Amino acid sequence: EAGVAQSPRYKIIEKRQSVAFWCNPISGHATLYWYQQILGQGPKLLIQFQNNGVVDDSQLPKDRFSAERLKGVDSTLKIQPAKLEDSAVYLCASSLGDDSPLHFGNGTRLTVT
Amino acid sequence: QQPVQSPQAVILREGEDAVINCSSSxxxxxxxxxxxxxxEAPIFLMILLKGGEQKGHDKISASFNExxxxxxxxxxxxxxxxxGTYFCGTEIxxxxxxxxxxxxxxVVIP
Structure with missing residues (x-):
């Protein structure tokens, strides 16, 4: 089966600019996650979708981050405006649902200068 | 509710054994x-769902003490x-x- 697809692979922007990341989960996976992984740390959940509804976005900085999952399939995460501390790898993952393993994409490495 | 993992780093020679831990408050x-x-992306190893459950993946196994x-x-x-780096993810x-x-x-060295 095809894995979780993410693009772009790398992105370099200046602070205060905006950026968007795209994720296409494994076919049939109802749950989609966006994680932020800062160098040397574990992944931190930003938002979790079940189909096209938000299950948990309590750790999403909503003043600058937004995410959507239209039609319950692929998803977009946006940062506007970016700050230096947003430099990280943004991982998308999907799963069949509760008690199922997460399948991660290769991530987007964002550098904010 | 971030779990605490220990030790932070382990260096061992090929063929040796090691134990790493994950605890929650x-x-x-x-x-x-x-x-x-x-x-690279994190790769799934195993899920433990019940207290006391043990699972194995090749010669990697895990236990869950509820x-x-x-x-x-x-x-x-x-x-x-x-x-590699091993991450535990916990659900409360x-x-x-x-x-x-x-x-x-x-880190496993020859």
Missing amino acids: KALYSVHWYRQKHG KKQQSSLYLTASQLSYS YGNNRLAFGKGNQV
């Missing part, structure tokens, strides 16, 4: 283990391919958010 519903190599609110990952007869009762620890870095 809250009652756990499940524990996930993933391994991540540098520059009373102690912790899980341990056992690397037996380690291989060079076991090198009443909240199905999977929170990851900071990871255990494992």
Whole structure:
């Protein structure tokens, strides 16, 4: 089966600019996650979708981050405006649902200068 | 509710054994283990859903002690391919958010 697809692979922007990341989960996976992984740390959940509804976005900085999952399939995460501390790898993952393993994409490495 | 992983780093020779731990301050519903190599995505190893449950993946096994609110990952007869950072993800009762620890870095040398 095809894995979780993410693009772009790398992105370099200046602070205060905006950026968007795209994720296409494994076919049939109802749950989609966006994680932020800062160098040397574990992944931190930003938002979790079940189909096209938000299950948990309590750790999403909503003043600058937004995410959507239209039609319950692929998803977009946006940062506007970016700050230096947003430099990280943004991982998308999907799963069949509760008690199922997460399948991660290769991530987007964002550098904010 | 981020779990605490220990030790932070382990260096071992090929063929040696190691144990890495993941503990929580809250009652756990499940524990996930993933391994991540540098520059790559985390790869799923196993999920433990019941207290006392033990699972294995090749020569990597894990236990889940519900009373102690912790899980341990056992690397037996380690291989060079076991090198990487191991993350545990924990789910507490009443909240199905999977929170990851900071990871255990494992380096296996010939």
